[in-house]
Amino acid sequence: MQTEEMQYAGMLARQIVCHASNKTHEQILADRDLYASEVICQTVNDLTQRVIKGEPLAYILGEWEFYGLKLFVDRNVLIPRDDTCAVATLAIQQSLFLGKDPRILDLCTGSGCIGLAVASRVKDARVTLADISKEALAVAKKNIALNHLSGRVSCIQADALGKPSAFLGKFDLIVSNPPYITSQEMLELPSSVRDFEPELALHGGDDGLIFYRNIAQNYAAALKPGGFLCFEYGDTQGDDVCKILEMNGYTILERTRDYNDRERAVIAQFGRKEE
Secondary structure (H helix, E strand, O other): OOOHHHHHHHHHHHHHHHHHHHHOOOHHHOOOOOOOHHHHHHHHHHHHHHOOOOOOOHHHHHHEEEEEEEEOOOOOOOOOOOHHHHHHHHHHHEEEEOOOEEEEEEEOOOOOHHHHHHHOOOOEEEEEEOOOOHHHHHHHHHHHHOOOOOEEEEEEEOOOOOOOHHHHHOOOEEEEOOOOOHHHHHHHOOHHHHHOOOOOHHHHOOEEEEEEEHHHHHHHHEEEEEEEEEOOOOOOOOOHHHHHHHHHHHHHHHEEEEOOOOEEEEEEEEEEOOO
């Protein structure tokens, strides 16, 4: 067994034991000479069987960390990934220069990870988390409460493939990590993704770009003049996404890479900002 595989196995074991015993890693080390109860041993065994069957650790634990925030996750939402920090960082950096009390829309929010990351870093931002899935919004609402952001963050059901309701109002910035897996790629996904994570949050149509086309065309109506649109995309989709944005009246401001040096996100501005 390779050293890297051994390290990963050790990490899994620590996470499972900590979760089953409701103790931190430091507490486990301090109590290492104590016997574990039968209940804890059975729980560890049950959780280990779920790992063996391929279930992602985040769903087993029921929580995951993103951008320094602890988030509740279940199989109704995608597991937040480090790749998504790229688009979150773009949105945060722009939001810091939007003036007082900026309005931010996190479209296709899932767990709410991006919008909550923005709200946690931009202290006067008013953030709306939007998704078509009621089940995903229930998870997002839990994460708003978990991170004590209910004063500035709200949830609303919205279809990213349709036209935005006038009820939404106007936003300074819209950020979105929409479904972008192509139909062919859906067939090739690893079982840990294909069998556990929601297809609704993964499949972006035959070419993976259907959400970008609809959001770029329709959601300009939900932007203030000179407003910004920030997208995550697959690592081979950057040129296509930027062409879609430009065709719909946006000016590309920045394209950026994730932690693995793969191009992952773009921010663009719509129209001209009023003087």
